[in-house]
């Protein structure tokens with residue numbers, strides 16, 4: 001069983017800021033890490049290998065530094081790492097990313113592809129299904145339980161897929177793309193990082209395809225603008241160097257939460273407390289006229 | 297002068313191009329496509345060709361936008377034949393956009409019994425309902441739905457196709473977009489039309505700190521999934537919805553996934569993103585059984601039940617109910633937090649609720665800092681009393 005796990009190197013979201021004068025991302029001082037959701041996919045692959053044998057290959061598309069994320073997967077116990085890195089791939093949207101990754105994985109060979117449920121940076125959750133389409137193989141997303149079954153000389157996967165209203169039990173032929181949810185397992189701690197373990201690095205030439213399918217050219221979508229979110233009341237701020245020492249200390253003390261103005265805190269008999277609550281419930285749901293203060 | 301070129305070496309003779317052609321200009325000879333003079337160079341075949349074997353010189357074609365018409369909304373139904381809230385929200389938004397673009401709004405429904413949605417669709421301002429009726433579409437299956445929808449899109453060539461950011465929408469939309477080789481923007485919270493007539497798709501990224509504006513200028517349809525609960529309709533004048541039934545031919549689809557069973561384990565209490573009221577419980581609830589106190593209160597209020605991560609980790613509630621940084625972000629009219637201390641990661645998921653009531657026996661609990669009304673006391677005494685009071689006034693509440 002040759003299992004490929006796709007992982008992305010993502011900026012730590014708490015570090016991401018926008019330069020409000022230019023509306024571009026501030027890149028300095030932003031540390032990148034393995035997409036937290038991908039650890040579950042790596043763990044699941046390792047468990048399958050432990051039970052059924054085979055090997056686990058890690059594939060990532062990203063800048064040369066993405067090699068760090070691949071190495072932390074190797075430190076968890078994965079067998080091989082592959083990094084697809086080329087300046088011509090930058091600006092890829094999910095379609096171009098999925099196309100490039102699917103070409104890459106096709107060249108490496110696979111029986112099963114595992115992905116995280118989404119990333120913490122652009123969190124579309126689209127790369128798994130789009131890769132499955134390019135590879136013309138089935139997909140199951142949001143998988144909360146995964147088992148492999150042998151029979152008739154074939155391996156199939158029996159999965160439990162989380163839905164908005166419950167779950168589906170699905171049997172799928174392999175190869176397939178399976179995206180796993182956070183919580184499908186408990187990822188192990190990585191062992192010692194070994195900088196000597198080789199990570200195979202390839203560039204776009206490896207994919208053997210027309211360049212207009214890659215990067216910006218291969219991306220139907222364009223990000224035209226990025227603006228910081230205007231929070232209704234900014235209750236959270238990042239404790240960073242732009243704040244004065246006093247502000248920083250106050251934020252650390254309060255966790256950055258602003259107390260709500262006009263809050264009432266009551267400590268009284270359950271009956272009267274419940275009346276106050278019922279009143280506020282009535283008011284919140286605009287039932288003031290029909291629910292006079294009969295509770296007092 | 298050749299303006300459309302088919303590479304017979306790349307071609308896998310799958311025949312998709314023939315199906316995709318809106319004007320019937322492609323015929324297959326031994327599986328290989330041949331293009332007739334009626335070709336309008338729309339590029340639908342090239343967009344669809346899985347091998348990239350078709351090249352269209354679009355410099356001579358009109359822009360790809362030409363000939364694409366209509367705003368489509370993939371609608372879903374919940375039990376009791378109701379339109380899901382998110383479907384209604386998107387339809388109303390589509391109606392609003394249509395005033396700028398002049399397009400018709402079309403609801404697309406897969407499966408049986410879609411005609412019963414007509415009443416709700418008329419209220420949301422849908423001009424058409426396209427029904428894909430086929431016994432195979434009864435239960436959601438990625439491969440079958442993709443095939444059915446892609447065929448319909450190829451035939452009618454809409455400008456825009458929108459999906460709810462639901463478990464079905466997020467599974468189906470990327471597969472359809474990839475087959476059509478078009479763009480897809482995820483989890484939009486706002487939509488607009490720019491000066492060139494492109495759909496501007498606005499979505500939060502980087503953990504919600506940054507809003508990205510995204511367009512898809514050269515491919516059609518423009519596709520997006522929409523976050524549930526954010527697009528509040530403006531109240532539409534009802535319209536007549538015309539129903540068209542399509543019998544999709546799915547016999548040729550190789551189905552490799554089988555849905556063995558579909559289990560609805562979620563009660564009406566689990567619709568967090570759509571609820572006006574959420575009654576949430578934390579570690580202070582003490583057990584799974586005790587959540588019944590919250591369900592009773594939620595029941596009177598027609599609300600949903602939420603949970604802190606600690607309550608979920610204890611196994612008292614499923615992850616569907618979790619509110620917070622690693623759960624759902626909610627902003628109901630009213631949030632009632634019971635036995636929740638108010639850790640930062642929890643507050644991040646509910647701070648935007650219009651009103652917050654907190655019940656906790658620890659007067660120092662941080663949840664009180666964001667509460668409009670904080671009650672220091674034992675939730676097991678107070679919650680049933682609130683429920684009782686509201687029940688006395690049941691007539692009033694049920695008239696909502």
Ligand SMILES: Cc1cc2nc3c(=O)[nH]c(=O)nc-3n(C[C@H](O)[C@H](O)[C@H](O)COP(=O)(O)OP(=O)(O)OC[C@H]3O[C@@H](n4cnc5c(N)ncnc54)[C@H](O)[C@@H]3O)c2cc1C
Pocket residue numbers: 005006007008009035037038041059060061062092093094095097101114115116117118119121122123124125126127128221223226479480481482499501508510
């Ligand atoms: C602000 C912003 C908004 C964006 N919005 C959109 C959008 O709406 N639509 C769109 O098409 N593109 C969008 N993009 C582009 C998108 O970020 C990239 O295509 C990205 O490389 C993949 O998308 P994702 O991070 O959402 O991955 P997801 O689809 O969320 O990732 C799911 C899984 O796929 C795998 N995976 C994803 N990326 C990689 C990778 N590079 N290498 C290996 N495995 C990977 C991982 O297993 C991951 O867990 C946006 C970019 C920015 C900067």
Ligand SMILES: Cc1cc2nc3c(=O)[nH]c(=O)nc-3n(C[C@H](O)[C@H](O)[C@H](O)COP(=O)(O)OP(=O)(O)OC[C@H]3O[C@@H](n4cnc5c(N)ncnc54)[C@H](O)[C@@H]3O)c2cc1C
Pocket residue numbers: 577578579580581603604605606607618619620621622623624634635636637638639640641642645655656657658661673674675676
């Ligand atoms: C990366 C990360 C992500 C996280 N994501 C989330 C998230 O998405 N959502 C989330 O909720 N948490 C999240 N957490 C966990 C969070 O930090 C807290 O641990 C959690 O929210 C605490 O849950 P709680 O308030 O139910 O439990 P506790 O903190 O144990 O609080 C229980 C409260 O109940 C009160 N209580 C007990 N009995 C009674 C009674 N009879 N009557 C009244 N009050 C009573 C107590 O006074 C106490 O205040 C995350 C943590 C991390 C590190």
